[in-house]
Structures are given as C-alpha cells and as structure tokens.
Amino acid sequence: MYRVRLWAVRRSRFMESLYNTFNPAILLVLRATHKIFGKSLDRPITALEAGLKGFLFDCQMCGDCILSSTGMSCPMNCPKTMRNGPCGGVRENGNCEVKPDMRCVWVAAWDGASRMKNGDGIKDVQLTLDYNQKGTSTWIKLANKGKQGS
Amino acid sequence: MTAEPLDVELVGTNPGDPLPRLPGHVSHGRFERVLRAGHFAVTSEIAPPDSADPKEIMRRAEMFDGAVDAVNATDGSGANCHLSSVGMCAIMTRNGISPIAQISCRDRNRIAIQGDVLGIAAMGVGNVLCLSGDDVSVGDHPEAKPVFDLDSVSLIAAIRTMRDESKFLSGRKIDIPPSLFIGSTINPFAPPINNRVDQLTKKINAGAEFIQTQYCFDISMLKSFMKRAVDMGLTEQAFMLIGTGTLPSAATARWLRTHIPGVHIPDEIIKRLESAEKPKLEGRKICIEMMQQLKEVEGVKGVHLMAYRQEKHVRSIVQKSGVLGGRKPWRSERFNLTRKKPNPKKLSSKSGKKT
Numbered sequence: 262m263y264r265v266r267l268w269a270v271r272r273s274r275f276m277e278s279l280y281n282t283f284n285p286a287i288l289l290v291l292r293a294t295h296k297i298f299g300k301s302l303d304r305p306i307t308a309l310e311a312g313l314k315g316f317l318f319d320c321q322m323c324g325d326c327i328l329s330s331t332g333m334s335c336p337m338n339c340p341k342t343m344r345n346g347p348c349g350g351v352r353e354n355g356n357c358e359v360k361p362d363m364r365c366v367w368v369a370a371w372d373g374a375s376r377m378k379n380g381d382g383i384k385d386v387q388l389t390l391d392y393n394q395k396g397t398s399t400w401i402k403l404a405n406k407g408k409q410g411s
Numbered sequence: 412m413t414a415e416p417l418d419v420e421l422v423g424t425n426p427g428d429p430l431p432r433l434p435g436h437v438s439h440g441r442f443e444r445v446l447r448a449g450h451f452a453v454t455s456e457i458a459p460p461d462s463a464d465p466k467e468i469m470r471r472a473e474m475f476d477g478a479v480d481a482v483n484a485t486d487g488s489g490a491n492c493h494l495s496s497v498g499m500c501a502i503m504t505r506n507g508i509s510p511i512a513q514i515s516c517r518d519r520n521r522i523a524i525q526g527d528v529l530g531i532a533a534m535g536v537g538n539v540l541c542l543s544g545d546d547v548s549v550g551d552h553p554e555a556k557p558v559f560d561l562d563s564v565s566l567i568a569a570i571r572t573m574r575d576e577s578k579f580l581s582g583r584k585i586d587i588p589p590s591l592f593i594g595s596t597i598n599p600f601a602p603p604i605n606n607r608v609d610q611l612t613k614k615i616n617a618g619a620e621f622i623q624t625q626y627c628f629d630i631s632m633l634k635s636f637m638k639r640a641v642d643m644g645l646t647e648q649a650f651m652l653i654g655t656g657t658l659p660s661a662a663t664a665r666w667l668r669t670h671i672p673g674v675h676i677p678d679e680i681i682k683r684l685e686s687a688e689k690p691k692l693e694g695r696k697i698c699i700e701m702m703q704q705l706k707e708v709e710g711v712k713g714v715h716l717m718a719y720r721q722e723k724h725v726r727s728i729v730q731k732s733g734v735l736g737g738r739k740p741w742r743s744e745r746f747n748l749t750r751k752k753p754n755p756k757k758l759s760s761k762s763g764k765k766t
Contacts, residue, residue, distance in 0.1 A: 340546055340548075340557070341516075341517075341543055341544075341546060341557070341559045341562065342559050342562075343543060343559070343562040343563075344562055344564075344565065345562050345563070345564030345565060345613055345617075346562070346610075347601075347602075347603065347610070348543045348562075348563075348673075349543075349596060349597070349598030349601055349625055349673045350545065350546075350598075350601065350672035350673040351598075351601040351602045351603070351672065351673065352601075352602075352672055353601075353602065353675070354602075355602040355603070358545075358546065358549070358672030358673065359546040359548050359549075365602070367603070368602050368603045371603045371605075371606040371609070372603070383609075384609060384612065384613060386564055386565075386568060386613055386616055386617045387564070387565065388565055388568055389521060389560075389561055389565050389569065389580055392560075
C-alpha cells in the first residue's frame with residue numbers, strides 16, 4: 262500500500278531497529294522449522310513474507326531483499342526497477358517521471374537512509390539481480406545461509 | 412595527468428583504426444587521450460536519422476568533425492525509435508570517426524548489451540556511455556515492454572568486469588576484452604539534490620571514468636554541486652563534462668522544462684529568450700556564455716554540447732566560446748573522402764596550428 266510504504270520510509274529508523282531486534286529470532290525459528298518440517302513449510306513462509314512485506318513496503322518479492330540498504334524503500338517499485346537509483350528524470354517536487362503522482366522511490370530511499378543508524382549501505386553498488394530468484398523468500402535464504410542482511 | 416598538456420592531435424592517423432594504447436589508458440581512443448593529457452574537451456551528440464540511409468549519418472557527423480573531440484551516438488533517446496546506436500557506430504567507425512556509444516538499459520537485457528559491448532569495441536569504438544534510459548512511456552512507443560534488466564550503475568560495473576577481468580557476467584571468459592573508456596551521466600539539477608553527489612560516487616565506484624551531465628543552465632546550482640564533488644575528490648577520479656545546449660525559443664525552453672523530466676531551466680534564461688529579437692541567436696549566445704563560465708568552474712574538464720536541430724552551428728559556437736583555447740580537435744583524413752568539396756588548404760592550415 263502506497264501510504265503504508267511512505268509511512269515505513271518516514272519511520273525507517275524504527276523499522277531498522279524493529280528488524281534488528283526480531284531478525285535473529287525469526288531466523289532461529291525458521292532454521293528450527295526447516296529442521297523439523299523440511300521444505301514443506303516453505304510456501305506458507307514465503308506467502309507470509311510476501312504478505313507482510315507487501316503490506317509494509319509494497320514488496321515485489323524480487324528474492325534478493327536489500328531494504329536495509331535502500332532506506333526501507335523497496336527499489337522494485339521504481340518503474341525502471343533501478344537498484345542503484347535515482348535516475349536523472351526525478352521531477353522538481355521529488356516525484357517519479359513515469360508516475361507523476363508517486364514519490365520517487367529513490368528520493369524516499371535516500372531520505373529514509375539518512376535517518377537510519379546503518380543507512381550507509383545505500384552507498385554500496387548493487388550488482389545485477391538474479392531474476393530466477395523472483396518470488397522466492399529472502400528470509401528462508403538468509404536462514405539457510407545464516408548470513409545477516411535484510 | 413601531466414602538467415604540460417601533450418599535443419594529442421599529432422598522434423595517430425585515424426580514430427577508426429585503433430591507436431596504440433598509452434600506459435595508464437584503458438582505451439585505444441582519442442577522446443581519452445585528450446582528457447588524460449589535461450585538455451578541456453568538447454563533446455556533442457548526433458541525433459540519429461529515421462532512415463536507412465548511411466549518407467545521412469555522415470552528413471550529420473561532418474558538422475562535428477574537427478569541431479569537437481567526440482560525438483555521442485545516442486541510443487533511442489527520449490524512448491523514441493531511431494536508427495540504432497550500434498548502427499551509427501558501425502557507419503561512423505567505417506568512416507574514421509570513433510564515437511561515444513550510448514547504451515541504454517531500457518531496451519536490452521544483459522545478453523544483448525554485453526554482445527553489443529563486444530561488437531562496438533570490435534568496430535573500433537573507444538568510448539561507451541552507460542545510461543538507464545528514459546522510460547518507454549515518454550517515447551513514441553509507450554505500449555512497448557520496458558526491459559531495465561540492468562541499471563546504469565550495474566551496467567558500468569558489468570562493462571568494467573568485461574574489460575578488466577575479461578569475463579562476462581556469467582563468469583565465462585572473454586578472449587580479447589573490450590578496451591572501452593567507460594562513462595556515465597549525472598543530473599545535478601534534479602532531486603534528491605543533496606544526494607546527487609553520492610550517486611556520482613556510486614557511479615565512480617562502479618567504474619565510471621568520465622561523466623556527461625544533463626543540460627546546465629543554472630551555473631550557481633552547478634557550482635555548489637561541483638564544489639562538493641571537488642571536496643570529495645571525485646573530480647580526480649572521473650572527468651566531468653558538463654552538458655549545455657542551444658535553446659531555440661522561450662516556448663521550447665518552457666516545453667522542455669515542463670515535459671522533459673530532469674531539465675532545469677531558470678526563469679532568467681527564459682526571460683532572456685523572450686525579450687530577444689532573434690531568440691535562436693540569443694539561445695546560441697547563452698550557450699556560448701555558459702560554456703565560458705563552465706570552463707572556469709573548478710573540477711570541470713569539458714562540456715557536452717546538445718544542439719538539437721542546430722548541429723550546423725556547433726562549429727561556430729565552439730570557436731566563438733574559445734574554450735578550446737586555439738586547440739583544434741583532430742579531423743579525420745578518411746572523412747574528407749566523403750566531402751563534396753576537397754579542401755586543399757586543410758593540410759597546410761592544420762600543420763600551421765600545431766604549435
């Protein structure tokens with residue numbers, strides 16, 4: 262939802278601490294479920310992630326979530342799906358060149374990152390996206406790899 | 412960069428034929444030599460024709476030959492369909508001109524783009540400009556499927572991987588890597604203004620070696636952007652060429668400002684065009700003044716001149732501005748074969764100016 266997504270970016274600092282607090286626990290639970298149930302719960306977990314992140318961030322389930330590096334503004338909502346934005350066409354009011362009524366995803370991202378504790382991740386160069394991962398759960402991937410991220 | 416600029420025009424014969432690569436250079440091209448030698452460079456761009464006639468391209472290229480240091484071969488600019496950038500590169504390199512090939516991420520995925528990168532390098536193109544590209548919705552085919560598999564930054568990184576690590580994004584080996592001088596764009600005049608310099612840092616970190624900016628008609632805004640770029644040491648890492656152009660009338664300027672996202676034209680410029688008797692001439696005057704002012708800004712290494720539909724005036728604009736300081740950009744010998752009137756004076760006048 263567009264409004265919720267703007268709200269999430271305005272509260273990027275809060276979202277960040279929320280994530281940092283609950284993430285280790287979520288990953289632990291996911292790892293435990295994986296051990297007990299195997300992959301049989303992957304689909305409901307993916308649906309849960311899609312629902313929750315979809316409501317909060319208009320998540321597009323790209324399968325390689327970088328929200329913590331983009332000020333809690335999902336870059337896949339950019340009509341050009343830029344993961345290293347913004348482009349040069351941002352309107353003077355900060356809205357998108359393609360969708361004049363939408364705030365530029367990357368104007369929001371830089372704004373959100375400025376409020377975050379570890380907002381500097383936005384300065385990292387994001388390399389190409391693996392489109393095979395579309396629709397898969399980043400949570401499950403993180404749990405299996407045991408690495409940190411968003 | 413050397414303190415004493417080398418006379419790059421004396422080196423080599425034809426940019427279509429790869430020049431010997433100098434130490435510390437990434438390309439075989441002349442444009443990189445001009446910049447690395449410490450010269451103030453001027454580039455311009457060719458609007459590709461809506462035609463399959465190669466003569467039309469050369470007719471347009473001729474207007475720039477010997478007037479600017481490099482010309483951009485645009486890639487479906489404004490999301491409008493024209494003759495392709497790769498096609499233009501083929502025709503221009505065949506005729507001895509090595510353009511700056513533009514690659515936009517809008518129309519091709521990584522397989523097509525990497526193929527094109529090898530293709531243009533094989534033709535003798537020495538420079539590439541990485542762009543995200545305008546969205547299809549602003550062009551003449553708004554119903555088209557936008558691709559955007561990569562964005563400008565990941566495209567820069569991809570070409571750098573191909574060039575420096577001799578491999579595709581897949582990891583597969585490339586036998587002879589493409590020796591390309593990698594460039595990108597930046598728009599210092601669009602929000603988020605404060606983060607534009609961070610965006611520049613990202614592009615440089617990804618591998619951009621030169622930058623061409625969007626139209627600059629607001630020198631004070633540019634100065635504040637450049638000051639931050641200089642302070643962060645970015646102008647030492649990439650050559651900054653600032654864009655500017657010829658506005659034909661106040662009405663066009665207003666149209667550009669409202670319809671082309673990212674174009675910023677201050678009211679004073681529009682007032683000047685409005686009150687001028689000959690707005691086209693005034694537009695060129697503004698362009699000349701802008702070029703002269705840009706040359707004085709710290710960190711600026713050149714200008715990129717966008718003279719849409721006024722290409723024939725580029726030569727005189729560059730001369731009148733005096734930004735090249737008497738330096739004459741290299742002129743293709745082979746190109747003269749396509750000229751209707753041979754110019755016997757050319758050789759003598761050329762050697763006379765090499766002091």
